[in-house]
Structures are given as C-alpha cells and as structure tokens.
Amino acid sequence: MSFRNGLIAARGQILWILLLALSSVAILRTDLDLTPSRPPLEAAP
C-alpha cells in the first residue's frame, strides 16, 4: 500500500488522535477546578 493510500485510510484515526491530544492538553493545562468528586477520606465525618 502506498503511503498516500495508507494516510487516506488512517485519516479518521489521525483526526481522532489529534482530538484526543488536544483534549488532553486542554484538560491538563486548564484552570478548571478539578477538585475531587467527593470530600477526601480524612475530611469525612
């Protein structure tokens, strides 16, 4: 298979990887408040 044909076949996959990579960077660099979804154990009554 030529590289171009391989690239065409893999374009959906490549797009998905880019999306995943961008989301990863956004999640890890953002200032979103990623506080634990429940109080830490030591804070529980």
Add this chain to the structure above:
Amino acid sequence: MTSNQSNRARVTRFERQEPWQPHSFGPVQSRLWQALVALTLLTGAWYLVWRWTVSINWDATWVSLPLAIAETAAFGGMVLHGLSNWSDWRPERPDLPAFPGHIGLDGMPRALSVDVFFATYDEDVDMLRDGIRDARAMFYPYPLDLRIHVLDDGRRPAMAQMAAAEGVGYITRANNVGYKAGNLRNAMEQTSGDMIVIFDADTRPFPDFLTETLGYFRDPKVAWVQTPQWFWDIPPGVPLPAWLGRRFGAAGRAIGRAVEATIGPVRFGADPFGNDPQIFYDFIQMRRNVAYASFCCGAGSVHRREALMEAAIRAWVAELERNMATQEAELTAIGAGGADTETEGALRHITAQEVDFTPFKLHVSEDIYTSIMLHSDRERGWRSVMHPKVVSRMLSPQDLLAWTIQRYKYAGGSLDILVHDNPLFRSGLSAGQKLMYAATFVPYLSPLWTLVLLLAPPAYMLTGAAPIDAYTADYFLHLLPFLLLNEVSQTIGFWGANTQASRRWYVAMFPLKLKALVAVLRGERIRFPVTPKDRAEGAFYRLVLPQIGLVALTLFALAWGWGRNAAGAEGYGLGAMIANTLWSGYNIVSLWPIINAAMWKPDPEFDLPVMTEYRNVLS
C-alpha cells in the same frame, strides 16, 4: 445465449471491485510498531498500578471494584493483542512443486493430484457453476491432476445435472450428520488427491490460486495454507460529491469533489455490517505466521491430505483409548474387571465402531478446532501458513440477521472449544501457538468486562458514586498518555486498515457474545432462534435492543448528571463530569454502528447495484 455471452454478461461493475493489497512492513515500521506496543503496555501497566494502589474509591466498592477489575481484564486482552501481533515475519515461499516427491510424498513420476471441494447445501446452482468454471481456469505450470467435486448436502438433482454438464464430480450422502464437517469427511472418503482445496458455494477462485499457495508445501511440515477471504459485494456507500449533490445541487457536488481531491475519497454508509475482513486476514492472521499458528477458516484453504488423515487417526485412537479406559473402569466398579483377552477384544471392537473417525472435527467451529488438533500433534509438528495475497472472492452476509447468525456461531463455537477443550491446557502446542490461540479466544469473554465499562458512566451519573477516588489532574495524567499511545500504536501497526471501525464492532457485539457464553455454560446447542418477522426488511431492531437501551440510558444519565452538577450536588465535581461525559460519548459512538446497521437500507444508486448485481445475474 452462448457461454461467452453468458460470461460477458457477468463481467459487471461489481466484478471489477478490487481487493486490498497485502501490507508490507519494512524494518523501520516494524520496530516502530513494536516500540509503540511496548510503550503502550508500559503506560497501561503504570496506569493500572496507580488505579489499584491510589484511586479505588473504597466508599463505593460496588462500582469501583468491578470497574477496576474490568479495566484490568481489558488490559489483559490488550496485552494478548499486542503480543500476538508483535511480529510481521512471514515464511518463505519456495518454488512450486512439480511432483509429489517435492512435497515429501512418494517419488513416483506422476502429476500432483488436487481435489477441489465445493461444499453446498441450498445455494444457487448457477452460483456453483461460476465457481466451478473459475476453478477449472486455475493455472499451474506443471502437469496437475485437478479433480473438482460438488459436495451437495442438499441432494438436489439440478445440482447433480449441473456437475455432470460441467464434467466435475458430484458427491452426496444419505444424511447431513456433522453438517459441513461431515460433508467434507464424506468427500474425503471418496477421493484420494494429494492436496485438498476447500471452497464454499460462493467462492470464486482466481487463476493464480494454486500457483500462489502450493509452493509452501515443499516444507513437509506445512499441513495447510489459508488464503484471505475477500468479500466483493460489500456496499461501497455514497460518495461525498453525490451525497452533497443530492442536498445542494451542483454546488454541493463541486464542494464534494474539492474535498475528495484534498483528503481522498469519502463514503457515507460504506460496509454497514463491518464485514470487511482485511484487518483479520492481512494483519491478525498474517502475524500468527511467526508461530506457524494461523488457523483454518474453511473456504480458500489448501490442505495436505496426509496431515488431515494422520491427525484424524491419532484423534480416533486417543478417543478409543479414553472410551476403553472408561468402560474398563465401569466394569471394575461392578466387579467384572480384569476381562480376558477375548472379551477385551470384543469390547474394543464395539467401542471402535462407536468412535467417529473424522478428519474435520464435527463441531460448529470445525475449522479452528481441526487447526488446534493439527497444531497440537507434537510428533509431526504440523505447521500452517497464512498467505497474504487475495486469490479468491466470496459473498458477505447482506443483512443484520444473517450477520448475527454468522457471528453468533463464531462466538459460540470458539467459546465451546475454550470451555470444553481449552487449547491453553492442550499438550503439543508451542508457547507461541498457545499465546496466539489465547489472543483469539479470550476476546470472546470480553462482554464480561465490556458491560461493566459501558455501565460505569451511567452508574456514576445517576448515583453520584464515583468509581474513581479522585478525578483530579493526576487521574488524567495517568490515563491520557496510555490512551494516546494506544491510538498511535494501532494506527501505525495496522497502517491502511480501519481499526476504529473494528474496535467499535468489537464493543457493539457484546450482547451476542454474552448470549453465546451463557449458552455454552448451560450446555445448550449453538443455534440462533429466528422468528419470521426478523426476515422482514428493516425489522432488525429486536437484534439490537440491548444496545439501544444502553444508549438511551447513557443519554438520560448524562442529562441527569449535568443537571445535578449545575445544582451543585455533592459528588458531581467537574473532573468527574468531564471524564464520564467523554467516556459516555465514546461508548455511544462504539454502540452506534450496530444500531445503524439495524436501520440501514442500501442506497439504490450506489449500494444496490453492487449488492444485487451478481445475484440478479444468477436469478
């Protein structure tokens, strides 16, 4: 109509479909793939260690423990997948054999003899005729004693007449014991060729079928060669320019053409049932070659008769000895043990008549079962070869019901072998072969963990009970490199194939595999109950009710979860919501293809001609 006219009429647009070209990895791509697999598995292991040691929510073990176990099991499947696809090594193909002596048989100066079997039950007579004519056109550069036989389990006079008219053999029997495996066994008893070629009723071999495959048999240990099964009637879908043209006229067509000129062809609704077998044959089976562990898939395979017969004799003797031992133990238990030689001889004679002698295991998955039997013959060390090039064409299941029945049989047959004659505990198989068979069979257990992975996000959204202790940046830091590397490695390792579609179908099939698993564990026969209404066009929803239910549940849970988040409810933190929303989206996308297949109707302009043209020519 003359024969030539008839042949010309059958050269349709459909017949000009091209198969895939076999992939070929250079050393750089191979090393890159292996490095990526290693990195993916390492980051996966790192993530799992973190999951088990740091992130289990011990306050909600009802959801957190099943999820952690499911993730670990899924990772186990990934390890098997990575290792079984590790090497792209393929065996040399020596020169074609001219005489039986070249393939390790007697040195008599005679032509090689090849029996070609077309197994049929109720298929169209004309379909068989086309296949027979193609088989007769198979080329071989040396004298060859080629004998073609129709194996008709339907006992149809019209089929017998066609076989006689074409000058080929017609073999039938009084019953249908053992279905296809029994049919093949019956034909083997009545033929004597050095090699046996197995075709299904819809197989159309190419002229180079024999020249591409027989060379491997110079290695006297090669028992069979499997070739790729290529379906030439897969719906091609609607091209983007036509799709846009129908909605926006000339402007839409122009935009579609411009887009395709930039990024390549785009098709809507292509291969709606995920039938394209390229990944399976061109990658997964090919990569089993390194352990000589590719398994037989029936149609499109060539067998050394000697291997099948020898393995059958060994299996028959082993079964006979087992039965004798059982009977002797029973006689001893009732105080009649220690029988004299004459009694023992009589007992052996009776038992021998009760034990089946069968070159092909009489089983719903006779192909893979026979493969295991041959691979585990330690004394002979039989090898198998997967050949890369497509050298025949076949027809695919054309609706979701036919697809479901076929896949249910695959799943049930494989699980039956796994439960009752597990190849991992079978002596005779090499470690590499055991790894390959594990990689084949373990995915059939996947519904056990897939179901948990599908239910986890809605469970969290509806209850607020997080399966993971803290959806913090730490969680994403451990998970995302693993997910990303996995995607990159799959893209590189299966370059040119649509791995996304394949993985989606893998997830979407979970109810089918679960049903097969339950049937096998309950000792039920592997058969799929079909109601008449299933056969009505478009009425396939009953087949995908679990998937529809899960998508509905996931959507409802998403709405509920974000509502609770907006209300500031405890347990609905933003990190957890992001993670579970992305995860839910992935689940819905994974389940969608099979729901879409239940609703799918062929496009009259682009799909129908390809799907029906050949069938219409026949009818």
